[in-house]
Amino acid sequence: MNMNLKLNIWRQKNANDKGKFVTYEVSDVSPDMSFLEMIDVLNEDLTRKGEDPVHFDHDCREGICGACSMVINGRAHGPKRGITTCQLHMRSFKEGDSITIEPWRADAFPVVKDLVVDRSAFDRIIQAGGYVSVGTGGTPDANAIPIPKKTADIAMDAAQCIGCGACVATCKNASAMLFTSAKISQLAVLPQGQTERYNRVEKMIMQMEEEGFGGCTNTGACEVECPKEISIEHIARAHREFIAAKACSHNV
Amino acid sequence: MSWITNTLTSTVGRKVIMALTGLFLTLFLAVHLAGNLQLLKNDGGESFNIYTQFMAHNPLIQAISKGNFFFILLHIYVSFTLYFRNKKARPVGYKVAPGNVSSSWASRSMTLLGTLILIFILLHLRGYWYVLKFGHVPMVTVNGVEMHDAYRLVVESYQNPLIAGFYILSMGVLAFHLWHGFSSAFQSLGLSHVKYTGFIKVVGKLYAIVVPALFALIPIMLYLKSIG
Numbered sequence: 001m002n003m004n005l006k007l008n009i010w011r012q013k014n015a016n017d018k019g020k021f022v023t024y025e026v027s028d029v030s031p032d033m034s035f036l037e038m039i040d041v042l043n044e045d046l047t048r049k050g051e052d053p054v055h056f057d058h059d060c061r062e063g064i065c066g067a068c069s070m071v072i073n074g075r076a077h078g079p080k081r082g083i084t085t086c087q088l089h090m091r092s093f094k095e096g097d098s099i100t101i102e103p104w105r106a107d108a109f110p111v112v113k114d115l116v117v118d119r120s121a122f123d124r125i126i127q128a129g130g131y132v133s134v135g136t137g138g139t140p141d142a143n144a145i146p147i148p149k150k151t152a153d154i155a156m157d158a159a160q161c162i163g164c165g166a167c168v169a170t171c172k173n174a175s176a177m178l179f180t181s182a183k184i185s186q187l188a189v190l191p192q193g194q195t196e197r198y199n200r201v202e203k204m205i206m207q208m209e210e211e212g213f214g215g216c217t218n219t220g221a222c223e224v225e226c227p228k229e230i231s232i233e234h235i236a237r238a239h240r241e242f243i244a245a246k247a248c249s250h251n252v
Numbered sequence: 253m254s255w256i257t258n259t260l261t262s263t264v265g266r267k268v269i270m271a272l273t274g275l276f277l278t279l280f281l282a283v284h285l286a287g288n289l290q291l292l293k294n295d296g297g298e299s300f301n302i303y304t305q306f307m308a309h310n311p312l313i314q315a316i317s318k319g320n321f322f323f324i325l326l327h328i329y330v331s332f333t334l335y336f337r338n339k340k341a342r343p344v345g346y347k348v349a350p351g352n353v354s355s356s357w358a359s360r361s362m363t364l365l366g367t368l369i370l371i372f373i374l375l376h377l378r379g380y381w382y383v384l385k386f387g388h389v390p391m392v393t394v395n396g397v398e399m400h401d402a403y404r405l406v407v408e409s410y411q412n413p414l415i416a417g418f419y420i421l422s423m424g425v426l427a428f429h430l431w432h433g434f435s436s437a438f439q440s441l442g443l444s445h446v447k448y449t450g451f452i453k454v455v456g457k458l459y460a461i462v463v464p465a466l467f468a469l470i471p472i473m474l475y476l477k478s479i480g
């Protein structure tokens with residue numbers, strides 16, 4: 001059964017605009033549409049009327065790029081667990097629902113326009129240390145470095161992070177600890193990550209703080225809202241890495 | 253910045269300080285409780301007074317007590333620096349709040365709960381510690397030794413239902429602080445593992461209920477005794 005919905009959307013012309021909520025009615029929404037397709041329908045309507053369509057980030061529309069940032073009724077990526085907004089379907093809503101849509105809110109993620117925020121702070125955290133150095137030359141054998149299955153699993157779980165920023169959006173402190181810790185964890189447990197191990201955690205945490213993210217208070221909200229269900233165990237590992245680095249690294 | 257300042261001022265370093273001081277205070281609570289429970293003995297306050305006398309004069313206890321004051325001040329100071337940093341990280345809030353779907357109320361309210369505990373601690377110190385140290389307390393003689401009648405000071409204060417009630421409410425606040433804080437401290441220290449995290453969580457919840465409940469039992473019993 002198709003439905004009629006009321007949308008309460010944050011509209012902001014640019015970074016300097018104050019911004020405000022604007023209410024829109026969308027009718028005849030199919031339950032099989034994705035949430036983004038529902039906004040597409042609204043935007044078609046707005047364009048026909050000569051109004052500015054609602055700007056939002058999106059790219060893959062299959063839950064792997066992390067672009068589709070929005071807070072839907074107070075929850076990052078909407079009410080369902082383990083998915084992004086593009087994977088959320090309108091069957092999760094019902095006739096007459098009123099839906100509030102807001103951008104990620106964090107000092108480190110300034111609003112660019114409407115629901116689009118600037119997440120380049122995450123790129124700078126990665127640039128600070130989220131990499132491994134690899135010697136050029138011939139292609140190494142695939143299994144030349146043995147890695148225990150359990151270790152590979154931990155690294156893989158952390159590597160699932162798509163950098164969407166839902167952890168920051170959800171955290172009451174706008175802390176980027178889940179993102180940063182996943183990126184630290186993923187490389188810290190693998191043999192290939194050992195060369196930069198201590199520098200990595202020190203530099204990435206420092207960059208995270210320079211960007212103006214808050215501190216972690218272990219509320220655990222991030223792991224609940226993470227579309228890739230990344231565990232706060234990685235935050236504990238990042239703390240271990242940090243303590244070890246401070247005790248052992250050569251950066252005085 | 254030297255590596256030491258860098259460590260201590262980073263959010264992770266500050267969180268480690270919160271955890272270490274928090275765990276010290278948690279341990280202190282258990283010792284404090286063991287002493288206080290002697291108030292419930294039916295010996296006219298004899299063992300409680302001997303205990304208070306010992307605590308006030310033993311040099312080792314006095315040294316630990318200084319450390320305790322320092323750690324609590326550190327815990328409070330760092331908690332406020334984190335609070336202001338975290339407020340600044342989200343200048344514009346959300347219109348819709350998700351409530352308890354993704355986190356517990358206690359975990360989100362640590363600063364509020366801590367501030368209420370701080371008010372309690374100040375009144376608590378004013379009511380007993382300050383009076384015993386600088387005020388006039390009647391003396392008693394136990395086993396030939398003259399000492400402050402701390403027992404009477406406490407018993408008389410709980411005849412006032414307002415004081416007893418405030419104490420009991422504050423123990424409820426403490427319970428919520430520990431409900432999140434106990435296991436959170438281990439997470440902050442990086443101690444998270446399938447081998448023991450489940451156990452820590454269970455012990456933490458039990459501790460958060462049993463310790464404040466036993467503390468609260470003392471004013472309840474003393475008040476009931478005072479009204480007959």
Ligand code: HEM
Nearest residue numbers: 217270271274277278331362363366367370433436437440
């Ligand atoms: C007997 C008194 C107290 C005990 C046993 C206690 C215990 C703890 C413990 C175990 C933690 C967890 C640390 C962590 O998450 O790593 C904690 C956190 C916290 N405490 Fe206390 N605390 C006490 C008093 C206070 C006071 C007086 C305040 C402040 C005014 C306070 C404010 C906080 C705050 C804000 C946190 C959360 C810090 C964060 O997550 O970043 N506490 N406390």
Ligand code: FES
Nearest residue numbers: 061065066068086
């Ligand atoms: S658009 Fe790529 S994850 Fe949603």
